[in-house]
Amino acid sequence: MPRRATLKRLRAPDGCAIDDALVLWFPAPASFTGEDVAELQLTGGTAVVAALLRTLGDIDGLRPAQPGEFARRAFDNGKLDLTQAEGLADLIDAETEAQRRQALRQASGGLKALAEDWHARLLGVLGETEASLDFGEDEEDVSARLVGDQDAQIACLAAEIEAHLGRYRFAERLRRGLTIVLLGAPNAGKSSLVNALAKRDVAIVSPEAGTTRDLIEVHLDLGGVAATLVDTAGLRDNTAGVVEAEGVRRARARADDADLVLFLCAEGKGEDAPPGALVVQSKADLRPSGERGTLRVSAVTGEGLFELETVLIDHARTLTGWGQDATITHERQRSALAGCRDALIEAGGEVDAVLRAESLRLAMRCLGQLTGRVNVEDILDVVFRRFCIGK
Ligand SMILES: Nc1nc2c(ncn2[C@@H]2O[C@H](COP(=O)(O)OP(=O)(O)OP(=O)(O)O)[C@@H](O)[C@H]2O)c(=O)[nH]1
Numbered sequence: 001m002p003r004r005a006t007l008k009r010l011r012a013p014d015g016c017a018i019d020d021a022l023v024l025w026f027p028a029p030a031s032f033t034g035e036d037v038a039e040l041q042l043t044g045g046t047a048v049v050a051a052l053l054r055t056l057g058d059i060d061g062l063r064p065a066q067p068g069e070f071a072r073r074a075f076d077n078g079k080l081d082l083t084q085a086e087g088l089a090d091l092i093d094a095e096t097e098a099q100r101r102q103a104l105r106q107a108s109g110g111l112k113a114l115a116e117d118w119h120a121r122l123l124g125v126l127g128e129t130e131a132s133l134d135f136g137e138d139e140e141d142v143s144a145r146l147v148g149d150q151d152a153q154i155a156c157l158a159a160e161i162e163a164h165l166g167r168y169r170f171a172e173r174l175r176r177g178l179t180i181v182l183l184g185a186p187n188a189g190k191s192s193l194v195n196a197l198a199k200r201d202v203a204i205v206s207p208e209a210g211t212t213r214d215l216i217e218v219h220l221d222l223g224g225v226a227a228t229l230v231d232t233a234g235l236r237d238n239t240a241g242v243v244e245a246e247g248v249r250r251a252r253a254r255a256d257d258a259d260l261v262l263f264l265c266a267e268g269k270g271e272d273a274p275p276g277a278l279v280v281q282s283k284a285d286l287r288p289s290g291e292r293g294t295l296r297v298s299a300v301t302g303e304g305l306f307e308l309e310t311v312l313i314d315h316a317r318t319l320t321g322w323g324q325d326a327t328i329t330h331e332r333q334r335s336a337l338a339g340c341r342d343a344l345i346e347a348g349g350e351v352d353a354v355l356r357a358e359s360l361r362l363a364m365r366c367l368g369q370l371t372g373r374v375n376v377e378d379i380l381d382v383v384f385r386r387f388c389i390g391k
């Protein structure tokens with residue numbers, strides 16, 4: 001009977017009772033993994049231990065599942081492809097609404113469906129290419145027409161894949177979350193601003209210049225986009241000591257890798273800001289009027305904080321391609337698809353039908369790597385190790 005729940009006493013191999021557990025029975029093929037599975041809910045309530053059983057009565061094989069074991073079994077049984085497994089792991093890790101939506105799309109087979117469509121079309125072109133090999137010299141007219149038609153199909157496929165690749169950067173940023181680094185002179189009010197944006201007292205604030213020395217990270221939800229805001233040591237060249245100098249070095253290094261740099265200055269126009277930085281004036285309460293066109297905030301009165309948040313949400317959404325519903329979210333997926341596109345371009349420029357067929361086969365192999373259809377044994381561990389216990 002499907003989805004049966006039974007109360008069972010669990011015993012260790014030596015017969016000693018461990019606990020009473022509610023055992024939920026999920027028979028194949030309807031189960032997540034595609035095989036007979038039981039899940040145990042221990043009376044402790046907090047721990048969910050999952051194990052695989054052949055029958056409800058047989059609990060000899062009982063053991064906790066490994067992280068990712070269920071997803072791996074589902075993959076092995078063809079219930080999930082690799083992109084869905086990756087989407088599922090992302091879904092578990094998702095912190096914000098936009099991350100959740102993107103991950104769910106992939107876990108539900110969004111990319112898998114695309115890959116299957118591309119695969120079917122590639123197979124069609126490959127079939128035609130191989131058929132054209134059989135035409136003799138006297139049938140050159142037919143052959144030329146077929147090649148022209150194949151060229152169009154190949155170009156169309158390559159362009160479609162290219163369009164998806166073009167949105168990878170946005171999707172990848174959304175998946176991992178943005179890094180926003182706050183830079184500025186010592187005492188500019190960086191730590192105060194971080195506390196105000198995080199609405200928590202995270203970083204130490206003091207009138208002394210050089211208070212912050214290390215990088216301090218807080219997580220923000222910028223209108224559905226996950227972001228890490230990094231507070232840094234105030235930038236100055238003649239620092240009092242080696243610790244502060246190291247802090248300044250770390251601040252600059254982190255800013256180099258950031259998706260966005262906020263440059264905070266108490267006065268002036270932020271001439272020292274690195275190129276591309278968003279300049280913000282701090283301590284607006286102390287200065288009745290500031291530089292025109294510059295965002296002005298006060299961590300003390302709260303002035304300008306809402307505007308700054310709005311601007312940050314705007315940047316976050318632009319950086320993550322808001323509303324574009326990108327499909328390729330992992331480097332592994334990107335490189336497999338880039339390989340497919342390159343092979344398609346190669347095939348399109350090839351006049352010799354034998355070589356063209358060879359390139360098309362390579363393109364299909366790349367698609368197979370994307371979905372996990374062809375030899376990807378070495379990457380399976382990497383994909384499934386990310387899962388938590390019980391999935
Ligand atoms: N009036 C006023 N004072 C502020 C404001 N923001 C910060 N301060 C004060 O400015 C001083 C320095 O603030 P911090 O937030 O520690 O500055 P910081 O940029 O983190 O400084 P370092 O960590 O040393 O680089 C503290 O005395 C704060 O109370 C503000 O908006 N208005």
Ligand SMILES: [Mg+2]
Pocket residue numbers: 190191192203204205211212231232234
């Ligand atoms: Mg500070």
